[in-house]
Amino acid sequence: MAAFASLGNQTADLIPSGKAHLRDTTQDATRALEAFLASVERKAFRIAQIALRHEADALDVVQDAMMQLSSRYASRPSQEWKPLFYRILENRVRDVQRRRSVRSRVMSYLPWRGEDEEDAVDPVALAVDQAPLPPAQLESDEAMAALEQAIAGLPTRQRQAFLLRNFEGMDVAETAAAMKCSAGSVKTHYFRALQALRAKLGEFRT
Amino acid sequence: MSGGDTEAGGSEFERRTRALLVQSADELPGAVRSRLTQARHAALATRSLRSPSVTRRWMPLGAAVAAVLALLIVYVPHGRSPLESPVPGAGLEDIELLTDTDAMPLNGDQDVDYDFYEWAAAEAAGAAGPAVGS
Numbered sequence: 560m561a562a563f564a565s566l567g568n569q570t571a572d573l574i575p576s577g578k579a580h581l582r583d584t585t586q587d588a589t590r591a592l593e594a595f596l597a598s599v600e601r602k603a604f605r606i607a608q609i610a611l612r613h614e615a616d617a618l619d620v621v622q623d624a625m626m627q628l629s630s631r632y633a634s635r636p637s638q639e640w641k642p643l644f645y646r647i648l649e650n651r652v653r654d655v656q657r658r659r660s661v662r663s664r665v666m667s668y669l670p671w672r673g674e675d676e677e678d679a680v681d682p683v684a685l686a687v688d689q690a691p692l693p694p695a696q697l698e699s700d701e702a703m704a705a706l707e708q709a710i711a712g713l714p715t716r717q718r719q720a721f722l723l724r725n726f727e728g729m730d731v732a733e734t735a736a737a738m739k740c741s742a743g744s745v746k747t748h749y750f751r752a753l754q755a756l757r758a759k760l761g762e763f764r765t
Numbered sequence: 766m767s768g769g770d771t772e773a774g775g776s777e778f779e780r781r782t783r784a785l786l787v788q789s790a791d792e793l794p795g796a797v798r799s800r801l802t803q804a805r806h807a808a809l810a811t812r813s814l815r816s817p818s819v820t821r822r823w824m825p826l827g828a829a830v831a832a833v834l835a836l837l838i839v840y841v842p843h844g845r846s847p848l849e850s851p852v853p854g855a856g857l858e859d860i861e862l863l864t865d866t867d868a869m870p871l872n873g874d875q876d877v878d879y880d881f882y883e884w885a886a887a888e889a890a891g892a893a894g895p896a897v898g899s
């Protein structure tokens with residue numbers, strides 16, 4: 560919050576003192592945008608992480624989406640921010656997936672391809688944590704891992720509909736705006752996602 | 766499509782999955798939370814620095830355009846002035862006519878020699894009289 564306050568002051572300093580109302584408006588808008596980004600960033604990160612299965616890529620994608628919303632769409636009405644933000648996020652996720660796909664196709668043609676440093680498995684990450692987890696935590700982690708894997712296996716549109724509706728809690732109209740499709744399509748994708756997840760997970764307990 | 770499944774959070778399954786996902790977002794590692802905060806501040810800084818500088822960048826251009834428009838409005842004549850002659854180049858011809866000393870006088874009535882005309886008329890009448898009488 561302190562960092563935000565300094566940003567607000569930085570903006571305010573650039574506006575002439577005679578334009579106090581402009582300074583107040585700018586500060587209010589920045590504050591509203593700050594609150595919005597803070598409210599969505601964690602869920603947005605998890606949505607990107609589930610889609611990309613990669614923490615650093617997910618962080619980059621969320622940062623890009625925040626930058627783009629802030630620089631291009633901040634002047635839009637605040638109720639439009641959420642669908643816009645998630646549409647940008649999904650576009651970034653697709654960009655990363657496309658790049659990966661092209662890269663892996665190109666690399667598969669190279670017979671001399673050695674072990675890529677980025678693909679190399681980090682032994683530290685694979686090391687088993689010796690500290691025992693509480694049973695509830697263990698069950699929860701296992702359930703989360705199973706759910707994450709099942710969601711990642713869904714077709715793209717079903718995954719989007721499920722995460723935006725169920726996780727982010729957006730209504731049908733907002734989800735349709737974010738996915739750039741009709742409300743009917745959102746309902747269909749969501750229903751099919753639920754069916755697929757139930758088929759994979761059963762009525763699992765948490 | 767079952768009615769309960771179409772509304773988010775409607776069924777028990779949906780509530781459980783939602784609870785798990787929300788929990789995973791709430792329990793993100795500190796390093797990730799820190800990166801997200803940095804990303805947010807970077808995004809806000811972009812906006813903060815962008816808005817006034819855009820205004821500043823366009824302000825001189827706007828002022829220059831306004832000045833050019835004002836000059837155009839003031840100095841470019843619109844329509845015909847009431848004193849302007851409808852004949853192109855008529856002003857010069859008028860000046861030549863007025864300064865030409867060989868031309869017929871424009872103020873002819875002042876220079877007409879009425880005595881001459883009266884004498885000529887009398888002469889004509891006199892000449893005709895004796896001719897008829899003789």
